[in-house]
Amino acid sequence: MVRRGPTLARQAALEILDGIRSGELAGEDGLLPSEAALSQRLGVSRATLREALSQLEHSGMIVRRHGIGTFVSRGQPLMESGLEQLESLETLARRTGVDSHMGQCDIEERVATRVEADALGLPAPVRVFAVERVMLSGERPVAYLIDVVPTDVLDPRQLRESFHGSVLDLLLERGDPPLQHSHTELCAEAASPELARAMRLEPGDPLLRLTAQLYTTDGRAVDYSVSYFSPGHFRFHVIRRVSQLAPPSGGWTTDRASDRAVDGIGKQGAAEPNASDRARETGDAARDPDAGDRELAAVSP
Amino acid sequence: MVRRGPTLARQAALEILDGIRSGELAGEDGLLPSEAALSQRLGVSRATLREALSQLEHSGMIVRRHGIGTFVSRGQPLMESGLEQLESLETLARRTGVDSHMGQCDIEERVATRVEADALGLPAPVRVFAVERVMLSGERPVAYLIDVVPTDVLDPRQLRESFHGSVLDLLLERGDPPLQHSHTELCAEAASPELARAMRLEPGDPLLRLTAQLYTTDGRAVDYSVSYFSPGHFRFHVIRRVSQLAPPSGGWTTDRASDRAVDGIGKQGAAEPNASDRARETGDAARDPDAGDRELAAVSP
DNA sequence: CAGTGGTCTAGACCACGAG
DNA sequence: TCGTGGTCTAGACCACTGT
Numbered sequence: 001m002v003r004r005g006p007t008l009a010r011q012a013a014l015e016i017l018d019g020i021r022s023g024e025l026a027g028e029d030g031l032l033p034s035e036a037a038l039s040q041r042l043g044v045s046r047a048t049l050r051e052a053l054s055q056l057e058h059s060g061m062i063v064r065r066h067g068i069g070t071f072v073s074r075g076q077p078l079m080e081s082g083l084e085q086l087e088s089l090e091t092l093a094r095r096t097g098v099d100s101h102m103g104q105c106d107i108e109e110r111v112a113t114r115v116e117a118d119a120l121g122l123p124a125p126v127r128v129f130a131v132e133r134v135m136l137s138g139e140r141p142v143a144y145l146i147d148v149v150p151t152d153v154l155d156p157r158q159l160r161e162s163f164h165g166s167v168l169d170l171l172l173e174r175g176d177p178p179l180q181h182s183h184t185e186l187c188a189e190a191a192s193p194e195l196a197r198a199m200r201l202e203p204g205d206p207l208l209r210l211t212a213q214l215y216t217t218d219g220r221a222v223d224y225s226v227s228y229f230s231p232g233h234f235r236f237h238v239i240r241r242v243s244q245l246a247p248p249s250g251g252w253t254t255d256r257a258s259d260r261a262v263d264g265i266g267k268q269g270a271a272e273p274n275a276s277d278r279a280r281e282t283g284d285a286a287r288d289p290d291a292g293d294r295e296l297a298a299v300s301p
Numbered sequence: 302m303v304r305r306g307p308t309l310a311r312q313a314a315l316e317i318l319d320g321i322r323s324g325e326l327a328g329e330d331g332l333l334p335s336e337a338a339l340s341q342r343l344g345v346s347r348a349t350l351r352e353a354l355s356q357l358e359h360s361g362m363i364v365r366r367h368g369i370g371t372f373v374s375r376g377q378p379l380m381e382s383g384l385e386q387l388e389s390l391e392t393l394a395r396r397t398g399v400d401s402h403m404g405q406c407d408i409e410e411r412v413a414t415r416v417e418a419d420a421l422g423l424p425a426p427v428r429v430f431a432v433e434r435v436m437l438s439g440e441r442p443v444a445y446l447i448d449v450v451p452t453d454v455l456d457p458r459q460l461r462e463s464f465h466g467s468v469l470d471l472l473l474e475r476g477d478p479p480l481q482h483s484h485t486e487l488c489a490e491a492a493s494p495e496l497a498r499a500m501r502l503e504p505g506d507p508l509l510r511l512t513a514q515l516y517t518t519d520g521r522a523v524d525y526s527v528s529y530f531s532p533g534h535f536r537f538h539v540i541r542r543v544s545q546l547a548p549p550s551g552g553w554t555t556d557r558a559s560d561r562a563v564d565g566i567g568k569q570g571a572a573e574p575n576a577s578d579r580a581r582e583t584g585d586a587a588r589d590p591d592a593g594d595r596e597l598a599a600v601s602p
Numbered sequence: 603c604a605g606t607g608g609t610c611t612a613g614a615c616c617a618c619g620a621g
Numbered sequence: 622t623c624g625t626g627g628t629c630t631a632g633a634c635c636a637c638t639g640t
Contacts, residue, residue, distance in 0.1 A: 007609065013546060034625060045611045050626085055545050063520070066626050067618035083487075084385055086541035172543070185538040186384075188489035188507040188530075206489040206507035212541070219364065229489075237486040238539055240387035240513070242473070244356050245314060308628065335606060346630045351608085367607050368637035 012042050012052035017061065020072055030072040032062065059085070060239075082237040086182050088166035089135055089143060089227075102165040103134035103141060104198075109151065116148045119213055119224040127151045129159055131167060134198055141199040142233040148224045153177070167223055168214065177216040184212040189228070199230055206231060313343050313353035318362065321373055331373040333363065360386065361540070383538040387483050389467035390436055390444060390528075403466040404435035404442060405499075410452065417449045420514055420525040428452045430460055432468060435499055442500040443534040449525045454478070468524055469515065478517040485513040490529070500531055507532060 006014075016038070019025030026032050033041065039049035053070060056062045063071045093100035112120065112128045120126070128148050135143040147167040154170070162170050171179060189209045196203040207228045214223035229236075317339070320326030327333050334342065340350035354371060357363045361383075364372045394401035413421065413429045421427070429449050436444040448468040455471070463471050472480060490510045497504040508529045515524035530537075 009609080010545060017546070036625090045613095047612090048610060051609090053626095059544075059546055064626065065519070065619090067620080067624080069625060083539050084541055086543050179543050181543065182541040183538060184541050185536060186487055186509065187537070188509040188532050190507045204505060206491045208487065208489040208509075218366070231489050235486060236488070237484060238384045240385055240483040240485050242387050242480050242482065243360070244311060245318070245360060310628080337606085346632095348631090349629060352628090354607095365607065366638085368605080368639080370606060 007051075008044055009048050009051035009055065012044050012049060013055045015042060016052060016056060020061070026072045030074070032070040032072065034069065082239055083184070084238060086168070086179075088168040089145070090164070090166045090169060093137070098137060100135055100137050100142070103136045105131070105133035105165075107131050107159060107163075109156065112148065112150075116224055120148070120150060120221045122150065122221075129154060129156070131159075131163070133165065135165065137233065140230075140233075142230050144195060144199055144228040146226045149222065153222045167225070171214075171222070177218075177220070177222060179222075180215050180217040180219075182212045182214045184210050186210055191228075195228060199228070201230065208234075208236070308352075309345055310349050310352035310356065313345050313350060314356045316343060317353060317357060321362070327373045331375070333371040333373065335370065383540055384485070385539060387469070387480075389469040390446070391465070391467045391470060394438070399438060401436055401438050401443075404437045406432070406434035406466075408432050408460060408464075410457065413449065413451075417525055421449070421451060421522045423451065423522075430455060430457070432460075432464070434466065436466065438534065441531075441534075443531050445496060445500055445529040447527045450523065454523045468526070472515075472523070478519075478521070478523060480523075481516050481518040481520075483513045483515045485511050487511055492529075496529060500529070502531065509535075509537070 016025065016032075020032075032038065035046055035049055035053070038053075039046045042049060044052075053062065053064065057064055061073055063073055065071065087095075090100065108130045109127060110130060112122070112124070112126050114124060116128065117124045117126055120128075128150050131145075131147045131149070133145055134141045135145060149167060154167075158170070158174075162173070164170075168179075171177070187209050189207050191199065191201050191203055191205045191207050193203045195201075195207070196205065199207075201207075207230065210225075210227045210229070212223075212225045212227070213221045214225070215221055317326065317333075321333075333339065336347055336350055336354070339354075340347045343350060345353075354363065354365065358365055362374055364374055366372065388396075391401060409431045410428060411431060413423070413425070413427050415425060417429065418425045418427055421429075429451050432446075432448045432450070434446055435442045436446060450468060455468075459471070459475075463474070465471075469480075472478070488510050490508050492500065492502050492504055492506045492508050494504045496502075496508070497506065500508075502508075508531065511526075511528045511530070513524075513526045513528070514522045515526070516522055
């Protein structure tokens with residue numbers, strides 16, 4: 001019973017998706033079978049099925065209503081997602097049926113700038129490929145993309161042979177290194193004269209700028225990118241959820257903690273005699289487990 | 302053993318957070334106790350503990366490494382979050398230790414415009430409160446916020462008494478209706494003369510604009526807001542994850558599905574004799590279970 | 603190899619919504 | 622009251638990592 005491949009939950013999610021797409025699963029009111037029924041039908045435990053449903057819910061395909069049932073989401077053909085889903089511009093365009101192609105492209109091997117090395121979490125004198133290009137939709141420039149990748153992640157041959165506009169797609173296709181997430185910062189910026197020329201806009205026109213670091217599953221940054229988007233051509237959105245961690249106003253004190261036992265941390269002698277409050281500032285970035293999340297919304301007055 | 306209140310997992314997450322903050326849980330390398338140890342220490346099952354850790358991981362507080370352990374994230378004092386966490390500007394400012402207060406505020410009761418009614422998913426002639434104000438940091442205007450709320454969600458007394466700058470915080474404090482998520486669209490926009498005057502900028506200066514609809518747990522939209530942010534004062538980011546659903550390039554076929562049984566949907570006779578492929582287009586929005594996710598990144602060439 | 607996190611199961615009970 | 626999704630448990634086995 002070798003497993004290998006995607007998790008059971010993911011397989012189940014895709015099976016359900018198929019069932020929805022073909023119309024075999026949901027009634028015309030969009031109601032899916034109950035969790036018990038689905039789990040039996042798919043031959044998985046209810047826990048696994050729920051994990052699958054969670055994935056589908058998180059991508060917005062279904063909606064769950066306590067005490068009622070699980071429904072197929074309304075809206076256009078099952079297709080998904082906002083900014084929180086990491087995908088390339090090319091994939092986005094293909095998915096939404098829009099023509100897009102690469103305009104002028106400039107690949108250069110050089111030493112990383114200070115900012116780039118910082119963003120990648122690497123010591124300053126590191127060699128990188130810098131890829132700059134314009135993306136067009138029809139004849140109109142709609143985005144200007146810059147990627148900076150350490151040369152040990154991508155070699156020049158691969159880059160020149162397999163590159164068709166997206167570094168992300170290239171890495172995903174190769175499957176190595178395994179990618180996990182991207183930390184993307186958003187801001188508005190006025191077009192510089194150079195950018196304006198490349199994108200055929202007026203200098204000073206507002207652009208949406210995304211600055212991203214791409215991380216592998218083991219926390220290494222492998223791509224630093226800056227992207228400019230001409231307004232009106234793209235619509236980016238995010239689903240913002242109310243925090244699962246924030247206390248529900250007024251704060252609540254232990255009520256179950258009194259009869260259960262969720263209070264073992266600061267009270268009785270710890271099983272692990274750990275150190276004092278000494279702030280963690282050991283300056284080794286070598287086995288740093290994340291190396292670059294954090295510091296998210298900062299305000300500078 | 303009445304429960305009431307937050308889930309066990311959430312309590313556990315907060316306990317762990319406390320343990321991290323006080324420095325009692327992690328060694329100076331940031332390594333937390335193993336899941337087995339933690340679950341025993343907190344008196345919860347490992348499954349529940351893992352749910353708690355997942356919440357912490359999702360907010361970026363910890364990093365998990367298969368075969369190694371769970372680590373406290375690097376970065377400044379534990380404090381979190383990007384755009385995917387829904388919080389008010391006031392909360393953000395307080396959290397980051399920045400002074401912020403409301404400038405001129407204008408509350409008006411009127412009939413919703415077509416755009417507003419559409420965004421709220423309500424029939425056109427509906428009465429709303431429109432709240433417009435400038436947010437200042439020190440003396441500098443840093444954001445311009447507009448909220449539109451149906452009058453049946455908020456009554457004038459509450460609005461005038463409890464409003465201190467954030468409609469979101471007002472609703473969260475009241476706890477009713479229960480909020481779930483916000484669908485937020487981002488774009489860059491040049492400041493109009495009016496906006497420029499209110500924010501003491503030059504007309505044409507680039508602004509980041511967030512357009513959001515706020516939804517309750519039962520899928521009703523209760524707030525439509527447009528927010529403009531002066532560049533340089535805020536940093537917004539998003540964590541973009543590689544899709545859990547997308548096949549890992551090349552697609553994979555059943556490999557476990559052959560010995561397990563994840564294939565019950567399109568093959569043998571379904572337990573539920575459901576309808577044909579007839580597209581679901583029944584035009585009733587009444588009991589629509591989501592009414593407003595979807596259509597995310599669209600491109601208009 | 604031992605120890606860690608990752609996945610999965612079977613079963614239990616609770617909370618919610620509708621008839 | 623009944624059926625739904627929501628939470629929790631105890632235990633099992635797997636896959637990854639370091640030694």
